[in-house]
Amino acid sequence: MKVLVTGAGGFLGRAVVAAAARAGHHVVAMVRPVSAGRGGYPDGVTEVAGDLRQRGAWTGAIGDVDAVVHCAAAFGDLPSQLAGTVLATENLLGALPVTLRRFVHVSSLSVYDFDAPRLGGVLDEETPLETAALRRDAYTQTKLLQERLVREHSARVGTKLVVVRPGAIYGPGKDWEAGTGLKVGRFDLVFAPLAKMRLIHVDNCADAIVAALTAPLNGPLTVNLIDPEQPTHWRYHALAKRAGVPTGVAIPVPYLFVLALGGSARLASKLFFRGRARLPELLDPPRQRVRWRPLSYPNARARAALGWAPRIGLQDGVATLVTTPSISG
Numbered sequence: 001m002k003v004l005v006t007g008a009g010g011f012l013g014r015a016v017v018a019a020a021a022r023a024g025h026h027v028v029a030m031v032r033p034v035s036a037g038r039g040g041y042p043d044g045v046t047e048v049a050g051d052l053r054q055r056g057a058w059t060g061a062i063g064d065v066d067a068v069v070h071c072a073a074a075f076g077d078l079p080s081q082l083a084g085t086v087l088a089t090e091n092l093l094g095a096l097p098v099t100l101r102r103f104v105h106v107s108s109l110s111v112y113d114f115d116a117p118r119l120g121g122v123l124d125e126e127t128p129l130e131t132a133a134l135r136r137d138a139y140t141q142t143k144l145l146q147e148r149l150v151r152e153h154s155a156r157v158g159t160k161l162v163v164v165r166p167g168a169i170y171g172p173g174k175d176w177e178a179g180t181g182l183k184v185g186r187f188d189l190v191f192a193p194l195a196k197m198r199l200i201h202v203d204n205c206a207d208a209i210v211a212a213l214t215a216p217l218n219g220p221l222t223v224n225l226i227d228p229e230q231p232t233h234w235r236y237h238a239l240a241k242r243a244g245v246p247t248g249v250a251i252p253v254p255y256l257f258v259l260a261l262g263g264s265a266r267l268a269s270k271l272f273f274r275g276r277a278r279l280p281e282l283l284d285p286p287r288q289r290v291r292w293r294p295l296s297y298p299n300a301r302a303r304a305a306l307g308w309a310p311r312i313g314l315q316d317g318v319a320t321l322v323t324t325p326s327i328s329g
Contacts, residue, residue: 002026004065007072009035015206052088059095067102078138085142093153102160104212105150110140114290135286162212166225167198175321178240179233188248192255192292193234201317204310211306223302229314244322
């Protein structure tokens with residue numbers, strides 16, 4: 001199968017390109033012009049330089065692909081993400097061939113309403129999506145818009161669709177601060193130390209995404225991607241430290257204390273700034289709950305629907321945190 005991978009110069013995109021090539025697909029790796037020519041892809045991979053934010057010569061290079069894995073997304077402020085995530089997706093969808101057989105869209109667990117499950121409950125594919133996106137960050141807002149665009153387009157043209165929603169993707173060069181909520185000098189404040197981290201190793205995530213290219217479908221499929229071993233923040237910090245990740249002295253900060261801190265900041269905002277103060281994630285209750293609310297994250301649907309079995313366990317995955325990351329762009 002000829003597969004286009006967008007965002008192929010990024011952390012996840014490079015892993016997807018490698019996994020798709022190993023699976024025998026002919027991969028077209030689309031990278032930003034500033035990242036073109038850096039190499040590092042397996043033999044047989046075709047690199048295409050293009051900026052999805054604007055139509056260009058890249059549209060002629062994808063006219064005969066059979067499938068798409070859409071990894072491309074932007075970070076930064078809201079205007080940057082609207083351009084690099086939403087507008088970019090609109091341009092991609094408008095350039096795809098009518099013969100496209102499958103679209104695999106990489107979304108995020110951030111699109112869910114993390115207040116919906118009870119404390120200590122389960123967040124899975126049946127959890128409602130966030131309906132008050134403006135209370136969340138720009139990433140959540142744009143990922144919700146991006147996913148809606150992809151679903152509407154696929155339904156309109158009849159393309160088979162798989163939406164994957166990964167958790168926190170970790171691996172070489174990306175350690176999620178070893179589970180630390182805040183660094184204060186030589187101390188690492190570990191918020192909600194007993195809450196589980198929704199981790200997935202980048203190679204496990206790439207394997208699942210490639211499996212989605214050929215999984216049997218009876219209609220649109222949505223799957224969450226999380227590794228079966230979900231360490232607490234406290235355990236992950238200890239494992240990262242043991243693996244050689246630079247860390248400080250761990251200090252546990254209970255989840256209820258984090259919520260109390262956020263509630264106090266929200267009250268101060270209402271009293272002194274009429275509720276208009278933009279609080280950082282550390283002090284913003286809705287985003288606090290997304291980051292640290294104690295929940296469990298099953299992956300049964302991904303295993304059953306994709307035939308996916310994660311090949312990298314937690315111990316081996318944490319060991320890769322101190323290896324040299326792949327070239328990114």
